[in-house]
Amino acid sequence: MTKKLSALAATVAALAAVAGVVLGPAQASAASPTLVDARIAAHFDLAMGRTPENIALAPDGDAYVTFAAGRQVARISAHGGTRILATLPAPADGGIHTPVLGFALTTGIVRAHDGTLYFLYATGTPDLTGLWRLRPGGRPQRIAALPAGGLPNGLALDARTRTLYITDSVLGTIWRVPTRGGIPTAWSTAPELASTGFLGANGLKIRDGEIWATNLDQGTVLRIPVLRAGRAGRIRTEATELPGIDDFAFTGRGDQLLATLNGSNQVALVRPGGSHTIVLSPADGLQNPTSIALRGDTVYVLSAAYVTAKDPNLLLARLNK
Template identity: 55%
Template sequence: MRISSRIRITATATVVAFAGAALPASAGTPGLGSPHIIRHLDLAAGQQPENLTTEPNGSLDVTMSFAHQIVRLTADRGTHVLGTLPAPPTGTDAPLTGRAFIGGIVRLPDGTLYVLYSAGTADLTGLWRLRPGDVPSRVVPLPANSVPNGLALHGGYLYATDSSLGAIWRMTPDGTAAAVWKKAPELAARTPSGFGANGLKIRDNAVWVTTMDKGTLLRVPIGRHGTPGTVHTVAAGLGAVDDFTFTGHGDDVLAADNAGNRVELIRPDGSHTAVLTAADGLQNPTSLARRGDTVYVADASYYTHTDPNLIAAPVELLEHVRVRDDAAGAGQRAAAGPGPRRS
């Protein structure tokens, strides 16, 4: 596959900024082009990234799931713990995961960070806020049996998936209002032990959600007065799909298949194909974030227990992927079973 000079410049800039090691593209597999591991993380220190967002200066803010930490990774390879959420009492059995778990993260223009915490206790579970230079504080309490997971900001509200209750919450950033915005069978897992609604993004006045247990990508329109519309299934057969991001090319989506060690390119017609695999360095991908022409993938190594990391790849090659898929007749729906629970 030929790479244009503009794409080569993008990939090289990523390597210089993070001093990552180049990885070969997967042979015979459509890819984002020149994926690079930009940071190897410390598994022994609990550095298993669950979600991430970008800073204007090129840094990445990452939630470290079971370490309950919010960490900033800088371009000069610095690692700064911005805040650590309090742990629940020893022996607390948090829903689905068995232990306390920090999930989605959102950054406001003033630098304030919001994260979701599933701790298994009523005094800790909910939406937490971290202002620059401050300590984390809970602003929205959520039920102890909830697993708040994906998070996005839209129209002055924060929307959050609930993986155990099969719902979407809507909350104000100041914590003055919080309620279940949408609850539907499509958002629920097939079994009580499975993850239902997981990743969440908002585009064109609609909430887009993945369900890990069912392997689906869903779309819920936001009505004129903020009320939810009918759930529409965009794609199915996605495996243990976790978080996702839009490519910047219409409604095309890049989604992380956690247990399957794949990043899938999903088209608006529901067809999908793998564009990154374990051969590109994936270690149970959990989330993706896009800044400009670059997509960042967080790998938690939940099941491989080998090399949690962050990968970057230039997004421009998606144009080449589309042409190649159409010519080869690839990207068809493929059946996939649910991924195993995190442990």
């Protein structure tokens, strides 16, 4: 596993450089006190492939995460304990044909009100790549196949319409799948979702009848209204100049959001209109942050250490509104 992760880090670093992802400080204003009391709540074992990729919060304060390189779904307690809920089967080729990255990985995850977890698995093989479901006490099962030539990444659940939306970072597509499973529909293939050499459409959220997404290569935050009959409306760019942007979460103050900048090891506060300020940095313990979530004024940030290869972790901070 160590050899595999070393190769992964070299690959991601090289591809990030080609894509123009800044691995030094992002161009933004100085750190502000918007996030305070930052601390590392849990450290994960890199050698075991516990590179946390995405997060969904449980009502009791625990968090569900995907460990990308470990092909796992886990529950992290409020005290930092880790319990593995599922390990997905390895592809026959070991995952070497997974587009761009060359290793099989679990990515986006969401939790439904009944405790069912939905998550994504990218393997580069048609038998495993797709949308998976894990019911409480059950076993993981794939409920929708996605193209083996793509990289399903971000995941969002519209509980009202029982619909899941999925970003494909290689194919530049947002897919739509019913929660019962079935054949995915390409909901949007707008050029703003496309990759420019590494990974395109990435983070994904649903808010007030609109789909919000990030584009890692293009450093943008995008907004797409959901029209009648569920069709995609015209895409709009809400923020730019956020190189390496991965996941994001709304702060509860209108369109203001917090975004993880993977390559520069930072979290940015992005204001309506697109301006941003860096509110967490490597000094706080960030190691290629991949995902972010909020519960009340508590901010959860996952770091996968893909490039730094040091201390994947879960960081907690307080949002000072």
